[in-house]
Amino acid sequence: MEIKLLSEHYDKPEFQGLDGYKKLGGYEPLKKAFQMQPKAIIEMVKESGLRGRGGAGFPTGVKWGFLPDNGEPRYLLCNADEGEPGTFKDRLMMERAPHQLIEGMIISAFAVGSHKGYIYIRGEYNEPTAILQKAIAEAYDAGLLGKNILGSGFDFDLDVYQGAGAYICGEETGMISSLEGKKGQPKLKPPFPAVQGYLGKPTIVNNVETLAAVKYIIRDGADGYRKHGTEKSAGTKLFSVSGNVMKPGTYEVPLGYKLMDLINIECGGLKPGRKLKAVIPGGSSAPVLTAAECADATMDYENLAQKGTMLGSGAVIIIDDTNCMVDMLKVILHFYHHESCGQCTPCREGTGWLHKIVSSIYSGTGRLQDIDLIQQVADHMAGKTICALSDAAAMPAVSFVQKFRSEFEFYVREGRSKVKGAVDAQV
Amino acid sequence: MPKCKINGQEVEVEAGTTIIEAFKKLDSEIAHYCYHPGLSVAGVCRLCMVEIEGNPRLQIACNTVVQDGMVINNNSEKVKETVKWGLDFHLINHPLDCPICDQAGECELQIQYMKFGQYDPEMAEPKVKKNKVVDLGSKIVLDSERCILCSRCVRFTEEVSKTNELGIFNRGDRSEIGTFDGKPLENDYAVNTVDICPVGALTSKDFRFRQRVWYLKNKETVCPGCSTGCNVKSYYNEEGLFRVKPRQNDEVNGYWMCDKGRDTYKFVNKENRLLEPKVGQSGQWDSQEVDGVMSVMSTKIDDAVKSAGSDKVALVLTGQYTSEEYASMLSYFVGHLKSKNVYHWVNNPESFDEFDGLLLRGDRNPNTKGLLNGLDQHGITAPWSDLETKLNAGDIEVLLVAGPEDPSVFPTLTEKVSLFSKAKNLFWMSAAKTEAADSATTKTWQIPLKTYAEKEGTFVNHKGIEQKIQPMVNIVDCAQTLSEVASALSGQKVDHLGSLVKDRKTNHFINHHGGGL
Amino acid sequence: MAFSQETIEFIKKECQRYETRRSAILPCLYRAQKEDPNNQVTPEAVAEMATLMELPEVQINEVLHFYTMYNKKPVGKLHVQVCTNISCSMNGGREMAEHLCKEFNVNYEEVSSDGRYTISRVECLGSCDTAPMMQVNDKYHENLTKEEAVKLLKDM
Structure with missing residues (x-):
């Protein structure tokens, strides 16, 4: 059974605008948050067990706790560069409930002491961008953004920044590079963004869904949020x-x-x-x-x-069962080959190499030893680079070959797919 | 100060030292392409992998700071396997065209391949095609297929020269080094990118295809191109010098040198040299023997001093010579002739005090400071205008000029020769063959001198740092040093030179090669 | 082609908008592309941007060539980007892209002879539940069949 916590009102068109959003309980949790100490909010988020919803699943409250107490300005960045193939929930969230994200960001910014935030959204998402920009304007007009928000004495400015077509900008340091106006190449860690992020300043990067969920943790309390989910995977x-x-x-x-x-x-x-x-x-x-x-x-x-x-x-x-796994892997590897930023050698060369090997199997010129070579190449790409894109290409390659080896072997031997009709098109 | 163990060997380092620096301190081998001590850390070649006890994941040594008690190795099977594969990733799209590549012999890929590889490449699929023989202007050629995208050259133009010509365009295995819209890479430090390119992607137009590097020897010396005195290595064979590359000296030049300095090998070579003494004027010249010219010079000076006093003899020095040479010449003049008729020829007064903010100074002489020290010691203060006045008045019987070693830094050479021609007898001493000298209109003897690559001695740079040069070639057999000239004039044997100047270091080169005077 | 006065104003404003001028490169490249008659960013535009923004050309050029949404060569009036990533491929995205090329008699990444169409195959556009789908200029068109896609494009 679905439990609609964040998506409760997604089917109501009025939830998109500020008035409708407020009528449905919007910005009440923000008022509640302003009554709390920022540290208490961080504690509450820690207790809620919320983990990053973007992919890595890192505990959100713990991440916030990494910020150094050095008086430097801090940035709160929302990662809306939804690019992982198969993912489209952030788009829905931003289209249906832009204020939910904005509210989540104001609360989070208040908690971590940030006065400037950006929503980094992928370039293709023009419609969600327009919706967000409109919602941000509404929020400024209503005193929900800018100086002294709702008389709390807390200032927070929020802007939207559009990417321009690069999966790697979904990696948080790649995103920071991109926001700095550079190629979206991930940065060396250490230093981690919480210590030196955007423009070298302490920076928190959270996914759309993570930030939106913060609102519900404030509304329902840590225990209320933990009611859903499992012990280690709350919410x-x-x-x-x-x-x-x-x-x-x-x-x-x-x-x-x-x-x-x-x-x-x-x-x-x-x-x-x-x-x-x-x-x-x-x-x-x-x-x-x-x-x-x-x-x-x-x-x-x-x-x-x-x-x-x-x-x-x-x-x-x-x-x-109508799909050929060689074909599927080829599509996946084409993607990582296309998206590798190119700075680390194992990823730059490895993603292309893997894609070429699987493509040659797919076109009927593969060798049996190529199947093991896929595994070897992938093994030496994983864990060897600045960011996890290399691993992201290696993991499906290894698992496809391990679990569907007979399809790969059949393809090499027969020069065609084991699955009838699956790749007739050869496109 | 944190202590760590590297491959079983203990080392103590300054706080904040990275593991790769600690390896270097121990002189312990560690493979790397993108790391360069003079540039920011890129951490992209992923070759400097090390295993740190307690950490299951291998780490890159260039971006990991040594912590007290760390136990580090790069000789476990796990590290070796990773480096081998790291090398493989570098090689799969590399053209492996070593036989026609100018970097062969000093290519980091080749070196690592010989260590780890010597196997057939694993990739059966076609390699990525990229741009080849890309003309990056007058100095550099790019071969993108050889490039391993270490980004050293890009970081150099961004961080050191701050000229921002180079970038890496596109992404993934389509990434390529390049300039915007085909603009040339023409800054004054551009060829440093060739030095730091670990492979044959960036090659110097001046050097490429001229010599296989394994046929060249090299020696450490000092660039004579300006008063900065960059520490360099000169590469040579019996024919002459082929190129100059910088070597590290944090006090002087860091890791770099300017492109003008790189040209300083050219004036050493035969085609630009005055090959024998000659006598004549206004374009009419006859060959002479060294001994003959020396005795004429000696006689002319003696005659002038005897008939009209030592004031009639003058010496012009430029900042192109070693401190030892100045010492002998000045001793001869002040001690022997009892004359302070010595003048400092500033070759380019208009731009003499300029500085480009990085290395290149307007004083395009290696040893102006050494010359000034010498003049100072002997209390010689006469301004250049005195010499002009005397020459214009016809008061100079014999003029000795230690002219340019590198004529290209003497913009008013012809003008000066015409001024010097107002002396009755001109003894023009220079390593260079110049039209200007040949145009002298008074009776002139030209005497070939040795260049910085053919003698030993000291240059004092603008900061006052004394630096040694050493001989590596012998291009013109009859060429002299100023010290040799001075001893010939004072009738002393070379062996006795040591007594002429207090605390003077023995000139071994003269002892070894300059006998017979 | 020099930028319009509006674009020059836009660029100047964007340079003030972020903490550093460099951050304005991405939005300004979009603007330059929008203004170009062939929907691309030319070297001349990069050079003009560099002057206006007081940034090295190479920094702008690196950004231009890193991101796929900036066109480095001419693009038709309708830039048809068909997703061929995994979920769309499973639902006929690749076949739809092929079909469009045939229908409009144009190769991928090229401009049809009437100047109207450029067909591209692109990576995941975050619309996997509506596969197959395509983006035409700024807009998504979802839950398509090949025939519907053709009709839609012809009617634009």
């Missing part, structure tokens, strides 16, 4: 479900929800006559699960980690 999560299901879409369910329920109940199951072959549970960089592994999988950080994969951004891609 609800918006899952973007796509691929071969009857009703793809965004669904908010408590963490720990059964994957098969998500597929069969929320998404209406597979198309008639099709069989589940595989699921990518957390965006295209997450290792793939076989249908057998899906049977008892639950959508939370621990269970998926136990299964050797990850919750990631909550992008669930359902793959049925």
Whole structure:
């Protein structure tokens, strides 16, 4: 069963505007937050168990706690560069509820003592950008942004910054580089952004969903929020479900929800006559699960980690038996080859290499040893670079080859897919 | 100060030292391409991987600061395997065209390959095609396929020359170094990018295809191009010098040198040299023997002093010579001739005090300070205008000029030669063959001198730092040093030179090569 | 082609908007592209931006060539970007892109002879539940069939 916490009013058009948003309880949690000490808010977020919803799942309150107490200005950046293939929940959130994000950001900024924030949104998201800009203007007019917000004495300015087409800007330091007007290349860590981020100043970067969730933690208290989800994966999560299901879409369910329920109940199951072959549970960089592994999988950080994969951004891609796994992997590797920023050698060269190997298998010129080579190349890309894009390419490559080896071997031997009709087009 | 263990060896370092610096301190080998001590840390080649006890993930040594008690190694199988693969990633799209690459012999890829590799490349698929033989202006050629995108050159133009010509365009394995819209890379420090390029991507137009580097020897010396005195290595064979590269000296030049300094090898070579003594004037010249000219000079000076006093003899010095040479010449003049008729020829008074903010100084002489020290010691203060007055009045019988070693830094050479021609007898001493000298209109003897690459001695830079040069080639057999000239004039044997000047260091080069005087 | 007065004003304003002038590069490149008759950013535009923004040309050029949404060569009136990433590929995105090329008689990344269409295959646009889909200039068009896509484009 869905639990609509964040998405409760997403089906109401008036929720998009300030008046409608207020009527439905909007900006009340902000008033409550202003009655609290910033440190108490950070504690509350820690207690709530909220973990980053962008992909890495790092505890949000802990991240906030890394800010140094050195009197330097701090920046709060919202990561709305939703680019992980299969992910579209942030777009929905910004389109349906821009004030939810703005409110979450004001509360978070108040908690961490930041007076300037940016929403870094991917360049393709023109409509959400326009909606956000309108909402920000409304908020300024209503005294919800700018100087002395609601008489609290707290100042916070917020602006929207559009990317220009680069997946890597979803990596938080890549995003910071981009916001600084540079190529979106991730920065060396240490220093971490909380210490030296945007323009070398302490910076917190949180995902859209994470920041929006903060509002509900204030509203319901840490315990109220923890009511949903599991011990280690608290709260609800918006899952973007796509691929071969009857009703793809965004669904908010408590963490720990059964994957098969998500597929069969929320998404209406597979198309008639099709069989589940595989699921990518957390965006295209997450290792793939076989249908057998899906049977008892639950959508939370621990269970998926136990299964050797990850919750990631909550992008669930359902793959049925009409798809060829060589083809799927080729599509995924094309993406990482295209998106590698090019600074670290193992990633720059490795993403291209992996893509070329799988492409040659796909075009019928692969060698049997290429299947092991995929694994070797991927092994030496993972964990060897500045950011995790290298790992993001390596993980699906390794898991596809390990779990669907017979399809790769068949393809090499026969020069065609094991799955009839799957890649006739050769496009 | 934190202590750590590197491959079993203990080392103590300053707080804040990175692991790669600690390796360097121990002189312990660590593979790396993008790290350069004179540039910011990029951390992108991922080759300087080390294993730190207690950390399951390998770390890059260039961006990891040594903590007290760290136990570090880069010789475990895990590290070796990673470096081997790191090298492989660098090589898969590299053209492996060493036989036709000018970097061969000093290529970091080649060096690492010989250490770790010597296997066939794993990649069976076609390599990425990129731009080749890209003309980056008058000095540099780019081969993007050889480039390993270490970004050293880009960081150099951003951080050191601050000229921002280079960038990396596109992304992933399509990334390429380049300039905006084909603009040239023409700043005064551009060729440093060739030095720091670990592979054959950036090559110097001046040097490429002229010599295989393994046929060249090199020696440490000091750039004679200006009063900064950048520490350099000169590369040579028996034919002459081929190139100059900077070497590190934090007090003087850091890691860099200017492109003008790189040209200072050219005037050493035969084609630009005065090859034998000659006598004549106004374009009419006859060859002479060194001994003959020396005795003529000696006689002319003696005659002038005897008939009209030492005032009739004058000496002009430029800042192009070693302190030892100044000492001998000045001793001869002040001690032997009892004359202070010595003048400092400032070659470019208008721009003499300029400084480009990085290394290049308007004083385009290596040893102005050494000359001034010498003049000071002997209490010589006569201004240049005195000499002009005397010459114009016809008061100079014999004029000795230690002219340019590098004529290109003497903008008013012809003008000056015409002034010097007002002396009755001109002894023009210079390493260079110049039209200006040949145009002298008085009776002139030209005497070839040795260049900085053919002698030993000291240059004192603008800060007063004394730096040694050393001989590496012998281009013109009959060329002299000023010290040799001075001893010939004073009738002393070279062996006795030491007694002429107090605390003077023995000129070994003269002892070894300059016998027979 | 020199920038219009409005664009010059825009660039100057953007240079004041962020903590550093450099941050204005991305929005100003969009503006330059919008103003270009071929929907691209030319070297001349980069040079003019560099002068107006007092930034090295190479910094702007690096940004231009890093991000895919800036066009480095001419693009048709309708820039049709068809998502061919995983969920769209599973739902006919690739076939739709091929079909559009055939229908409008144009190769990928080129401009059709009438100057109207440039077809590109692009990575995930965050609209996976509505696959296959395409972005035409600024707008998303979702839940398409090949035939619907053609009709939609012809009617624009």
